[in-house]
Every structure is written in structure tokens, then in C-alpha cells.
Amino acid sequence: MLSFVHVVPRAAHVLPSKESLDFPGERRLRQRVEFNAVMVGKGLPNKCFVIYQRANEVGVSRLGIVASKRVMPTAVARNLAKRTVREAFRQLFPVECALDVVVRVRRPVRREAVAECRESLTQLFQAVQA
Secondary structure, rough: OOOOOOOOHHHHHHHHOHHHHHHHHHHHHOOOOHHHHHOOOOOOOOOOEEEEEOOOOOOOOEEEOOOOOOOOOOOOHHHHHHHHHHHHHHHHHHHHHEEEEEEEEOOOOOOHHHHHHHHHHHHHHHHOOO
């Protein structure tokens, strides 16, 4: 006699809920015109990133990320940089801030240095909000 056992994948118990990781489309800059409007002024640089900001009329804070192939040749490095920036923005920027922010990555984000890059992003985001 065969009996079937329902096995729950281990990852299902470890992953946080979908709600906490949500970054909806209305909080993203998508079009070139929006990026260009924000990047007109002088940016706030540090060794890893440059942040440009501009007030918006939408009423929510929005993020745009520039991670060029010239700076980071591999897609893995670009995706890690974008995930790091997006997560820091989601945690540190309130939705009702009403700023458009563009983050340009200046150097590759290595897996070993994610904490250091996140700290530099935290400092830049706090300077932008002040």
C-alpha cells in the first residue's frame, strides 16, 4: 500500500511575508523624462553612490536606479546593487515624503561589501531627508 506524504518546502518557513517586501510600481521612476528631470541638479556623492533628488507633485516618494554596464559588467553585480538600493530605500524613506530620488551606482557592489554600501546609502538618504 502506497501512502503519500505532503512535504512543505523549507524555504516557505524562512521567507518573510510578501507584504513586507512589496515595492509597488507607483514608487518607481520608469521613464527617461522622469530620470532626466531629477538628474538636472548637482548630486550628493560618496565613494559608492551619487544621489539626485527633486520634489514631486505625486505625493509619494519614488526611486530610480542607474546601474550601468560600464561600471558593473556582469548582470549579477548590477542586480545585487539594485536590490541593495531598493531595500535601503524601502526601509529608510517614508512613503509620504514626496521626493523623487535617483541613485547612480559609482562602483560595483560586491557581496562581501553589501553592509558597507548599505551604511553609505543610509548616510546619503538621511542627508537627503534633512
